[in-house]
Amino acid sequence: MKLEGKKTLWKEYQKEIASDNYFYARSCIRQNFFPASETTFLRVLREELGKTIHEDARHTTCTGIVYHSDLVTIETTMTVIARQFSLMTQSGYLNYVASCITSFGLYTEILDMWEHFPEMEQKAREMLWKATKREFEKPKSLAHASDIIYKFRNEIAAKSKYKLINLNTGQPLKVVEHIGCHYSKMFPHKGIGGAEYPYVLVGMIEAFGGEVVDYPERRHCCGFGFRQYIVKANRGFSIASSRKKFESMTPYKPDFILTNCPGCPYFLDRWQYAISEMEGITYGENGHGIPVLTYEELTGIVLGYNPWDLGLQTHQVAVEPLLDKIGIPYDLSQKYLGSDGEFIGKPEKPSVLKVY
Amino acid sequence: MYQFDWFVLPFAVGLIYLMIALFVTYARWIKNLPENERKKVRSGLFSIKSIFAVKEVFLESLLHRKVFKVNPLLGYMHMSLAFGWFLLILFGNWECRIFYHGHLSPPYIPIFFRYFNPHPETFVYERFFALLMDITLLVVLSGVLLAWTKRMYSRFFGMKKTTVLKPGDKLALTALWVIFPFRFLAESFTSANFGGGHFLTGSAGTFFANFLPTQYLAYPAWWAYSFALGLFFVSLPYSRYMHIPTEIVLIFLRNYGVSEKKKFSTFTKVEINSCSRCGVCIDQCQLTNADIKDVQSVYFVQSVRNNNVNSEKSLNCLMCGRCDAICPVGIDIASIRQASRYHQSIQKENSFSYINDLGVKMADVIFFAGCMTHLQPTILKSMVTLLKASGECYWFMDEVSGICCGRPMMLAGKEAQARELIAKNKAMIVASGAKTFVTSCPICYKVFNEEYDLGIEVLHHSEYLLRLVEDGKIELTSQHQKAVYHDPCELGRGSGIYNQPRELLAYSLKLQSVSQEARQGLCCGGSLANIKINNTDRKKITYEAINLLTENNPDLLVTGCPLCKKAFAQLSPIPVLDISEVVSMSLVQKKYYVEMDEGYQSAKHVESFAEIQA
């Protein structure tokens, strides 16, 4: 592999990322799947990096899930998105940051469409006006939340308490990454590093001391695929897609999977459990699975945040072996206590997959 | 007390051994024939059939009539050896009988008569028999000389190739070659010592006595003669000469109606052991045009005998039947090869359960085009035109979605699969209530005719069209082209239909004859029976066939098989037509025909056809 070749390519896929004053739009599903990730993102930006980031309680879904399930028309979608932009405009921001890959992809798509078909933008404005009497400005910059972390990866690394180094061997941890299809596959030039050799997560891993491992099915879908999962009859395809990725990455013995998207960590995490129950197969070391992290969780980990504050107890695949490798202390007795100290309940023990 | 000398022992022992060996072998074969075949033997044994068999044995086994027809020189060689030897024995026995006044003598006496009675002056017929035996011996010796020559220079006999010998054969052959020279020497030396003999042995004896110590040589020569005979008899059951006695058995069995079946039987053993390895089938085989030299019937039969048939020998054959047509022994080689394919192939039931409910139409006449005709739209078009013109109520059975007739499967030895296809087609034919079944493909024709057991008449389209013409249902005009008719193998040799196509074509064309036709007709090279041959080799065969067929510069080449047409059309310098196309082109176009449409197939219209005719 010629890194020089990659670097040349990466140079072609750079984009302007605003350095401050962000308007943040959350993801519909992340707060359920990995509830602390978005919180961590805000905490890192505000506390560690001292940035201004604004949220508006009135923001809604971008319609991405129904849009990609062919259940709404483009008009509905672009009107909803227009309303999001209008909230941003109303708050006095210009830099839109989406927490969700699919939202990011959809915003990009809508903005691109408006650029090519200005009459559609006009239509969106009219419909938004009719429905809500709102007006909006298009964002000056549109970024995915990972772009922001990527932009400040070196600053974060400078503040980090832990490096992605295996304590026992002194070697960098081997990380496989999954970019999320909607991040750059549709609009490679809107993602850092493009679609073939995306750099946004690689940049973080390298900055945090880890080593990225390529694997054959790196670009393959995580298995969410919207209709693949949501329609139960198709669910076999969803899990088969994830399995294809696991089988492809296992020979490289990755220490963890870093993900970019709301659906990806969820399916890469939960399907490991489902596969173990259905086929008795696990992909990690010693009967554990391969831990799956969101980039916010990773950032929190290197910054030394309490693993349970990062929501790592909500993972199906145990993250403790990874924490042990990095040398991060954790208190198992605190694992299932909420922020108020109340017991939040403990999941049923899987029959195959090993957990703590 | 009869005369005796120790030297007769090798002969006597050999003869006894041979008799026992042959008896045991043939008894076992006949005993193991399938029950119904054995019944035929029992009922035929004491009937006129045995007389016919004796006649045939005389004509074929002794005179070798068929070999004569194929190749006179080769025929003479076989005849001089077989019939000559037979006469020697016959005359020897007469001589004995007369000499000993009707008393039976042991078999060695007639054989070695001259040793025991070199010059019996008291015997009144001595001079007569001496002359007779010398003439016969000369004939036999000339045969031996020819056999030597054939072995050395086969081309002298007009044969391109001759058969290859096995070690057992060599022993027997050597013995056979020296038997008569030794007899000649023994009798000559004896004549030199004691007188007797005639123009041959007498003169030779006098001649040898000039420079040889004949008094010392005569006795060893008799030993050598006896020894050669004994050796030949003992080695005969293990050599190709087994064919001599076995052919006699074959002729008898065949006259009783025993025949080859789908599987090997002990009759197959009789047949394959009757092969004299004469090799006429080699030159007859068109595969030699493509330089394929090791699969010809003589080699195939040999491999069956040695129990080492490989797929190449069994499957690399056009099954054209030209070797059958020429085989002097009349071995049913095609059936044996077919049976070997059966034994080699996988028999699988229910391969075609996916075919069901193809739809049936009620009709008087069924037309079945067959797979190959479907690749020849002009034949299809002609047949449809003619069927419409005939006014008969017909059903074009495989117009849209027909299935295969089963013949190709059968040719590949897949009997069970073929039966399944046959059952499916048969059910449709029976349901249609048709009384006549017509097909434009000889491959289909053969299987419909022989295997379907339909209970209705099955006609090749040439027969059917001829009938339409003869019945006045269609009328043909005479064209002026000279044409050659090519006999498709499956139609001609395969089904015995040679004349009907010619009669039909004679209505419109001037038919030329060619050197290789009818029973000697050529294969087009397209044969479905050969699964092994590649297309380049096929083309060589086709090319040679076209060369022979067009030797008299005809304007047209006509055939009765869509596959032959396809094969020829690729390479032929002159147009190639199917019979139906010729008939369709010479059809007298009445206004009536033109007006007829697709729906014109009912009985009502037949009546109106009659009105128009009137």
Added chain:
Amino acid sequence: MAKDFGYTISCDRQIDFDKLSRSMYLEVKKAEPSVDACISCGTCAATCTAGQFTDFSLRKFILLLRRGDSLSVIQSIDKCMLCGKCQLVCPMGVNTRGLIYSIQVISRRIECRNRRVVNKM
């Protein structure tokens, strides 16, 4: 052991070229070398008598063998009626009937071999 979630993991349709064995193709090729001339034009499948009723396609079978997916060929090859139309239309001179006959023979051999292995177990 397997827990029922109400769905199963779908099979991968991908031809994993490195995992499949092409030994059957090599055997077939030895028996009928003209198979190498096939260019997948599909004329054979278009004219096929059996193909009217089933998905029998010689073109496809040759490809499947070339890719090492022998099993589906073994399962379907006996649907052929050996009528020979394919042979007449093949533009590359493949001896298609000989090819099918050979595939049938080799299929049976492989089936027997597999059966023997099962019996041993």
Added chain:
Amino acid sequence: MKHVLVIGGGVAGMEASVRLSQMGYAVSIVEQSDKLGGKLNRWHSLSPDNSNASDLLGKLKSQIHQGIHKHLNTEVLSVIKNKLHFVVGLSDGTDLKTDAILVSTGFDVFDAQKKEEYGYGIYDNVITSADLEQIFRDEDELKTTSGTAPKRIGIIHCVGSRDEKAGHTYCSQVCCITAVKQAIEIKEHLPDSEVFCFYMDLRMFGRKFEDIYRDAQVKHGIQFIRGRLSEAFENPDGSVMLKAEDTLLGKPLKMNVDKVILMVGMIASAKTKKIKELLNLQIEDDGFYSIADTHYESTKSSVPGIFVAGACTGPKTIENTINDARAAAIQISEYLKQ
């Protein structure tokens, strides 16, 4: 004596110069590089007869005599057209007065790096058809980067051709036959290797091309997979995993190969664009020069007195390029006689 300026000293430029000179015209060739011959200098052998590219080059060069003025390492800087002729300013300081101009600026090889998913310039064992010719020309062996002989080689057709994403929707004509030629050459060098061609359509349009294709299958056992490479991936051992659909089976397929050869197409050369500005010529959407009439005047440009020949008017085989050059010579001569 009338004068013709030939811009571009590749196959078309050389052949046209020779023919024009034979017709009695003064000819100058301007060539930007230090030698004549263009892409032929870097090619090893030619289809369909496997003849040596250097033999053909030698033949072409031997015809270039002293009377033809060569301006090597030279660019055209300016062109002014007056009523009678063109005044051309060259970078070597010459100002030429010429009566006609033949543009034969050829083609550029598609930059395979633009097809990122194929990994050229990133994966060690991915090379282009042009690289392979260079290897053969230098009499090197085809090896993997770890120095071993590749056991399995994948040849990818239509790289940069017939590809809307790469911006070139046309067929480059020569790549299919080149792929088959190179596949056979590889098998001749490495008889134990397996060679696979991934193609969209096989365009064996030329005389004998189909025979070579048949030989490739029957004699050399080269296998053809009708499916376009979707992506390549480098395995840890340096081998490359290819993903394509076997479209004839309707199934996705993945295969590991030790070496990948990308059949790069022809695109309009950078020079073509530059000269277009100077001469005020027209180009079409595909980037190649417009011609006056596709069938009848294929070497006449949109500007009187300026002619075009060779691959600057679209991908061409060498045979067609040479014919095109000769046709241009005749057309120029007709023009100059008017």
